[in-house]
Amino acid sequence: MAPLVLRTVAETVAWAESIRRSGRRLALVPTMGYLHEGHVSLMREGRRRADVVAASIFVNPTQFGPKEDLSRYPRDLEGDLAKCASAGVEAVFAPVPAEVYPPGYQTYVDVEQVSQGLCGARRPGHFRGVATVVTKLLCIFKPQLALFGEKDYQQLQVIRALERDLNLGVEIIGMPTVREPDGLAMSSRNAYLSPEDRQRALALSRGLAAAQALYRSGTRETSALVGAARRELEAAGLREDYVELVDATSLTPLPAIGPGQTARMLVAAFAGTTRLIDNQPIGG
Ligand SMILES: Nc1ncnc2c1ncn2[C@@H]1O[C@H](COP(=O)(O)OP(=O)(O)OP(=O)(O)O)[C@@H](O)[C@H]1O
Ligand SMILES: CC(C)(CO)[C@@H](O)C(=O)[O-]
Numbered sequence: 350m351a352p353l354v355l356r357t358v359a360e361t362v363a364w365a366e367s368i369r370r371s372g373r374r375l376a377l378v379p380t381m382g383y384l385h386e387g388h389v390s391l392m393r394e395g396r397r398r399a400d401v402v403a404a405s406i407f408v409n410p411t412q413f414g415p416k417e418d419l420s421r422y423p424r425d426l427e428g429d430l431a432k433c434a435s436a437g438v439e440a441v442f443a444p445v446p447a448e449v450y451p452p453g454y455q456t457y458v459d460v461e462q463v464s465q466g467l468c469g470a471r472r473p474g475h476f477r478g479v480a481t482v483v484t485k486l487l488c489i490f491k492p493q494l495a496l497f498g499e500k501d502y503q504q505l506q507v508i509r510a511l512e513r514d515l516n517l518g519v520e521i522i523g524m525p526t527v528r529e530p531d532g533l534a535m536s537s538r539n540a541y542l543s544p545e546d547r548q549r550a551l552a553l554s555r556g557l558a559a560a561q562a563l564y565r566s567g568t569r570e571t572s573a574l575v576g577a578a579r580r581e582l583e584a585a586g587l588r589e590d591y592v593e594l595v596d597a598t599s600l601t602p603l604p605a606i607g608p609g610q611t612a613r614m615l616v617a618a619f620a621g622t623t624r625l626i627d628n629q630p631i632g633g
């Protein structure tokens with residue numbers, strides 16, 4: 350069935366309240382639209398864990414820097430609604446920016462520690478925008494659970510922190526990255542890639558796999574593990590934004606992987622003008 354399309358905060362609050370009053374568990378999947386199988390996996394898991402799934406489709410202006418791709422971010426509301434319908438989403442909140450940030454808007458959420466470094470350092474203000482809009486969405490829907498992808502790994506840690514620090518009482522579920530058959534992490538921004546850059550972009554997942562293979566062969570030093578990933582980016586002609594090995598929860602940089610340490614490698618690189626990110630655990 351086609352999802353109910355909610356355009357205003359007031360009707361969304363009322364809809365969510367009616368779900369709560371009926372005693373049903375609500376799951377929320379926040380997105381920026383141009384949906385792909387990664388988004389759909391979150392929606393299906395939401396259906397499995399709750400009685401009702403809602404999604405939001407909102408290209409959030411406050412998380413884009415002045416030189417970033419806000420105006421050309423891909424959009425396809427009609428196609429997105431069809432995908433939501435087939436994933437069993439009951440309602441979609443698709444507001445215009447002035448509905449979320451009306452005149453006089455002045456409140457922002459800053460998650461101070463895990464927002465630093467990595468994408469936070471390269472995209473100043475990005476996580477402030479993400480944290481603000483996610484907090485608002487959780488306040489509007491008051492869902493029992495909300496699902497996010499590990500593809501945006503730092504974002505997931507930011508959201509876990511804001512939920513905990515602000516006592517929002519929402520279960521935050523992190524879901525594995527859905528990949529194309531050749532390993533490229535699905536992303537709405539893959540739509541920007543020329544066929545040549547699409548091919549080059551495979552170096553992100555290949556680099557992470559090379560680092561993991563080196564770990565398996567006994568290497569524990571960050572410089573060598575990061576070097577293995579970097580070599581793949583360079584060989585493919587991608588411009589590195591960062592390659593870092595960090596503690597999987599605090600996101601602090603690690604000089605080496607110690608015994609029992611959960612480490613994660615995060616990478617960001619430009620294929621042409623398109624900035625892509627990927628990450629995976631290193632260890633085990
Ligand atoms: N490949 C993926 N696998 C699993 N979840 C994903 C994947 N890609 C995105 N998500 C998750 O979907 C949610 C909405 O993300 P968003 O709409 O920004 O999509 P995106 O494909 O990440 O777009 P972008 O190109 O902006 O990175 C986020 O929680 C994000 O982590
Ligand atoms: C979580 C989110 C929907 C907030 O705008 C966005 O950052 C995204 O799509 O990952």
Ligand code: BAL
Pocket residue numbers: 412501504
């Ligand atoms: N998927 C994360 C949203 C962004 O890059 O702005």
